[in-house]
Amino acid sequence: MNPLPFVVSISNRKGGTGKTTTAVNLAVEFAQRDYQVLLIDLDTQGHAAVGLDVNCPRGAPTAQDMFVQPDFALVCAIVPTLVSGLHFVPADQNFEHGGGPKDLLVLRRQIEAPAIAEHYDIIVIDTPPSLDILLMNAMAAANGILIPMLPHHLSGEGVRQLSRLFFRIGSSINPHLQLLGLLPVMLERGVECHQSVLDNISLQYGRQRLLRGIRTDIRLAEAFAARKPIQLYSPRSRGSLDYYVLAEDLLLMWQDIRGIRPQRP
């Protein structure tokens, strides 16, 4: 039997830091390595569906249904995508925040259900740019958190707020939660202020927490507008190469965490 899936939450409290771009393209990278991958969109902006060209008919089940319907099974909301081996759970753009119970373990229980746990090797969660119940559910369910961030001086506060939540969840309901790393996005190596932000991150969080990063590549934005992952839109682009490298780095890291790579089917 497969071990439980490796669950990674792509999160930052700040908006526009490349979370959705990273969630979509990383999920595709894993699927292209023959893992069975599930991408769950917890962000009610619903952008991940655009990046994968998934159309969500009105009234179709969504990830947010599990927070309002006690008997809902998340497996009912799973849809296929244009990428073999990658399935998707869309978000509900009309979800009303603030209502409902404050249960932090809703998502964890859903992905531990055999219909999901036994089928998928890797689960990727795209999360909203806020410290809300949806983000907390993602962190309570995850093995690891990946923080995409812009290498700008003002990025520090969003990362610090998220880190505080990471330690709170990690010291209470999810002691297995790991900080996989900070991922600089829209990186320009030659730009001096980018380098000084990276140096600061290394000092604060440790060199091993700073991932190699995703360079600025207009192709990534174009791919999104064309409703395709970068690997299908422009497989030889810098963006595609950088996400390839990121997937390799994370798989190696998980090997260290678990003693094995997530098991292939």
Ligand SMILES: Nc1ncnc2c1ncn2[C@@H]1O[C@H](COP(=O)(O)OP(=O)(O)OP(=O)(O)O)[C@@H](O)[C@H]1O
């Ligand atoms: N490496 C990159 N180079 C160029 N453009 C990028 C890169 N990464 C992301 N973008 C673009 O930046 C914008 C924001 O990216 P994205 O939607 O992934 O951020 P986000 O963190 O998910 O935003 P939100 O907080 O609103 O959910 C998008 O237009 C995307 O196409």
Ligand SMILES: [Mg+2]
């Ligand atoms: Mg997003």
